[in-house]
Amino acid sequence: MSTPIYLDYAAATPLDERVFVVMQPYFSEKFYNPSAAYAAARDVRRDLDEARHRLATSIGGKRDEIVLTAGATESVNLAFRGILEPDNHIVIGATEHAAVRGVAAEYQVTYAKSDAKGIISPESVAAVLTDDTKLVSIAAADSELGVVQPLAKIAALLGEVRRDRAKRGINTPLYFHSDASQAAGAIDLHVARLGIDLLTLNAAKCYGPKQVGLLWVASHVTLKPLIPGGGQERGLRSGTENVAGTIGFARALQCAIKDRHSESNRVRRLRDQLQDTLVTALPDLVVNGSQKKRLPGHLNVSLDGLDAERVVFRLDNEGVQVATGAACAANKGTRSNVLTAIGLSDSMADGSLRFSLGRQTTDEDIERAGNLIVDAIRHEATL
Amino acid sequence: MSTPIYLDYAAATPLDERVFVVMQPYFSEKFYNPSAAYAAARDVRRDLDEARHRLATSIGGKRDEIVLTAGATESVNLAFRGILEPDNHIVIGATEHAAVRGVAAEYQVTYAKSDAKGIISPESVAAVLTDDTKLVSIAAADSELGVVQPLAKIAALLGEVRRDRAKRGINTPLYFHSDASQAAGAIDLHVARLGIDLLTLNAAKCYGPKQVGLLWVASHVTLKPLIPGGGQERGLRSGTENVAGTIGFARALQCAIKDRHSESNRVRRLRDQLQDTLVTALPDLVVNGSQKKRLPGHLNVSLDGLDAERVVFRLDNEGVQVATGAACAANKGTRSNVLTAIGLSDSMADGSLRFSLGRQTTDEDIERAGNLIVDAIRHEATL
Numbered sequence: 001m002s003t004p005i006y007l008d009y010a011a012a013t014p015l016d017e018r019v020f021v022v023m024q025p026y027f028s029e030k031f032y033n034p035s036a037a038y039a040a041a042r043d044v045r046r047d048l049d050e051a052r053h054r055l056a057t058s059i060g061g062k063r064d065e066i067v068l069t070a071g072a073t074e075s076v077n078l079a080f081r082g083i084l085e086p087d088n089h090i091v092i093g094a095t096e097h098a099a100v101r102g103v104a105a106e107y108q109v110t111y112a113k114s115d116a117k118g119i120i121s122p123e124s125v126a127a128v129l130t131d132d133t134k135l136v137s138i139a140a141a142d143s144e145l146g147v148v149q150p151l152a153k154i155a156a157l158l159g160e161v162r163r164d165r166a167k168r169g170i171n172t173p174l175y176f177h178s179d180a181s182q183a184a185g186a187i188d189l190h191v192a193r194l195g196i197d198l199l200t201l202n203a204a205k206c207y208g209p210k211q212v213g214l215l216w217v218a219s220h221v222t223l224k225p226l227i228p229g230g231g232q233e234r235g236l237r238s239g240t241e242n243v244a245g246t247i248g249f250a251r252a253l254q255c256a257i258k259d260r261h262s263e264s265n266r267v268r269r270l271r272d273q274l275q276d277t278l279v280t281a282l283p284d285l286v287v288n289g290s291q292k293k294r295l296p297g298h299l300n301v302s303l304d305g306l307d308a309e310r311v312v313f314r315l316d317n318e319g320v321q322v323a324t325g326a327a328c329a330a331n332k333g334t335r336s337n338v339l340t341a342i343g344l345s346d347s348m349a350d351g352s353l354r355f356s357l358g359r360q361t362t363d364e365d366i367e368r369a370g371n372l373i374v375d376a377i378r379h380e381a382t383l
Numbered sequence: 384m385s386t387p388i389y390l391d392y393a394a395a396t397p398l399d400e401r402v403f404v405v406m407q408p409y410f411s412e413k414f415y416n417p418s419a420a421y422a423a424a425r426d427v428r429r430d431l432d433e434a435r436h437r438l439a440t441s442i443g444g445k446r447d448e449i450v451l452t453a454g455a456t457e458s459v460n461l462a463f464r465g466i467l468e469p470d471n472h473i474v475i476g477a478t479e480h481a482a483v484r485g486v487a488a489e490y491q492v493t494y495a496k497s498d499a500k501g502i503i504s505p506e507s508v509a510a511v512l513t514d515d516t517k518l519v520s521i522a523a524a525d526s527e528l529g530v531v532q533p534l535a536k537i538a539a540l541l542g543e544v545r546r547d548r549a550k551r552g553i554n555t556p557l558y559f560h561s562d563a564s565q566a567a568g569a570i571d572l573h574v575a576r577l578g579i580d581l582l583t584l585n586a587a588k589c590y591g592p593k594q595v596g597l598l599w600v601a602s603h604v605t606l607k608p609l610i611p612g613g614g615q616e617r618g619l620r621s622g623t624e625n626v627a628g629t630i631g632f633a634r635a636l637q638c639a640i641k642d643r644h645s646e647s648n649r650v651r652r653l654r655d656q657l658q659d660t661l662v663t664a665l666p667d668l669v670v671n672g673s674q675k676k677r678l679p680g681h682l683n684v685s686l687d688g689l690d691a692e693r694v695v696f697r698l699d700n701e702g703v704q705v706a707t708g709a710a711c712a713a714n715k716g717t718r719s720n721v722l723t724a725i726g727l728s729d730s731m732a733d734g735s736l737r738f739s740l741g742r743q744t745t746d747e748d749i750e751r752a753g754n755l756i757v758d759a760i761r762h763e764a765t766l
Contacts, residue, residue: 012419033395035394228485229460239456239482244592322421
């Protein structure tokens with residue numbers, strides 16, 4: 001059988017060859033502990049600082065605003081626990097990933113509703129804000145539909161709320177965090193333009209190494225430490241630094257940003273072609289989520305009554321790798337909170353498939369996969 | 384100049400070529416998210432589980448007792464926070480690493496004293512135990528002197544204390560944790576023989592990848608989660624798994640255990656040779672810590688009034704990389720808690736150097752380094 005066609009870039013991305021190349025020396029001759037005193041270790045420290053600087057400037061931030069973490073989940077945990085006390089009120093989007101919902105459950109959390117297209121509007125956030133709300137967290141784009149959220153508009157709303165609080169003598173601060181793991185390389189990540197205070201990014205979602213992430217923390221925000229110890233990452237997150245991982249992350253993010261326009265256009269064209277093939281051949285198929293505000297590589301569809309899991313296994317046998325939704329949720333057999341949030345019935349949610357395209361997806365892949373997907377859905381739908 | 388002689392293996396170890404080889408496929412063709420449903424991802428899940436199994440059996444544990452973490456500091460944090468409530472009393476050794484002291488400071492902590500040789504005796508632990516003590520944490524060996532602690536004897540004491548508590552109707556559990564990061568590959572790590580409930584290991588200290596570690600948790604111990612989210616690592620520590628890192632860690636630990644006897648003997652002989660050279664040439668030099676209960680690669684010496692930092696820089700210029708102590712502490716200019724704990728005066732502590740030998744240290748290295756170290760100390764001592 002030929003190489004499988006991978007259409008699950010939202011779950012994992014392969015390490016870019018350009019990234020691997022810059023990481024490799026830090027596994028071998030540059031293995032030094034960056035806190036050691038000799039020149040070779042100081043060189044490694046300098047390389048690490050330089051990578052941190054490049055990560056920061058890639059998103060319009062400053063080097064000292066970057067906290068390196070072991071992936072997105074830890075970054076989100078640091079943001080929430082760094083800011084909040086146990087009784088604090090917070091608002092998160094109804095379509096947030098488990099990484100956000102998990103830590104949010106430790107606080108007084110209210111979900112901002114999604115509309116039927118998967119969009120969390122400023123109005124929906126405003127409806128659940130109280131004078132006690134200390135943190136709002138909305139992903140830049142969710143991982144299942146790939147719907148891109150109006151962060152700048154929500155930020156503008158939160159700015160008004162802050163001014164109104166100040167006017168009324170209410171001192172509770174209001175922070176805005178966004179998990180942009182899924183959106184890196186597809187949207188403008190400039191933190192000032194997004195209007196946020198804290199940003200989570202994940203190297204593993206943009207062709208960088210696994211278990212490498214960051215939290216960007218605007219300089220006016222003071223966090224409590226998540227992991228005390230040797231005092232690395234300004235004491236917020238101790239542990240000998242992952243030099244190879246950080247160097248690789250910086251390269252991966254730079255590549256993603258540099259290629260953003262051309263690659264988004266290319267992937268969007270292929271995704272639209274796949275969508276056309278599917279909806280033309282299967283008139284009852286519904287495309288989930290906003291088709292206007294959507295990551296270029298995402299396509300999420302439902303067919304009422306379809307057993308999507310069976311389609312995934314059938315397609316796998318045919319050499320096409322797709323998902324029913326977020327990998328960590330799919331693995332546990334729980335129904336997607338995202339599909340429920342946009343109002344899908346259980347039988348529509350259970351009949352949904354996520355296709356996510358990426359850097360190695362070709363025209364030939366999409367042509368072949370399109371036909372195989374249509375056949376698989378037809379076969380399972382008529383069983 | 385020729386390749387520098389690296390004598391700081393306690394700070395960082397280079398990635399073993401045998402480890403890199405098994406990791407590499409998981410960066411490229413096996414990059415899949417192990418929670419995805421298709422066969423290729425399930426294969427990755429199987430490889431991950433198998434590596435977890437090998438990590439467990441390497442220390443005499445079971446697969447389900449292993450929690451993979453991003454290094455030792457996180458592992459220690461998970462152990463402490465997973466067991467303890469904020470007001471709990473705990474006991475840690477006076478020579479513990481910052482990774483333990485950092486999280487310990489969040490609780491009611493008492494330090495078990497070290498003797499002048501760096502040994503934390505069962506008596507010293509017994510002296511500070513109360514009926515409220517919930518956790519005792521003693522490193523298998525400290526990172527500065529490399530003194531190996533009598534864990535099995537301390538475990539026997541704690542067993543008596545538990546039985547005594549039970550007899551008196553006291554229900555407070557008493558757990559025994561050990562950070563064995565520094566000792567992996569040099570001592571017997573079998574958890575039942577050590578008599579512990581929780582064990583921390585770090586891949587980066589045994590020629591494995593950086594930011595990869597584990598917490599072994601005996602099946603009778605129930606932990607609270609450290610990082611909630613997607614539910615990986617049985618919900619204790621969420622985040623897409625570091626497959627390459629885990630595969631590499633398993634290989635690194637297996638190599639370390641397999642080569643333990645031969646490599647310990649080889650390194651010990653070289654270390655003893657270096658020690659002989661130094662104490663013969665420099666009669667006022669004091670060897671710190673137990674010379675009997677010591678990791679084979681460690682040598683820590685002091686000369687009263689010496690500016691050890693200057694020696695480090697001088698030796699670096701001569702092509703010998705050594706340390707004054709733990710890298711994270713040295714970097715902050717704070718005096719070593721280990722040297723203070725064994726009763727060294729400030730001028731002795733500031734005049735101390737740590738040499739740590741490892742897998743790539745050769746006879747020629749030690750011969751050349753010995754002379755260079757003697758010259759450097761002589762030069763600085765007479766300034």
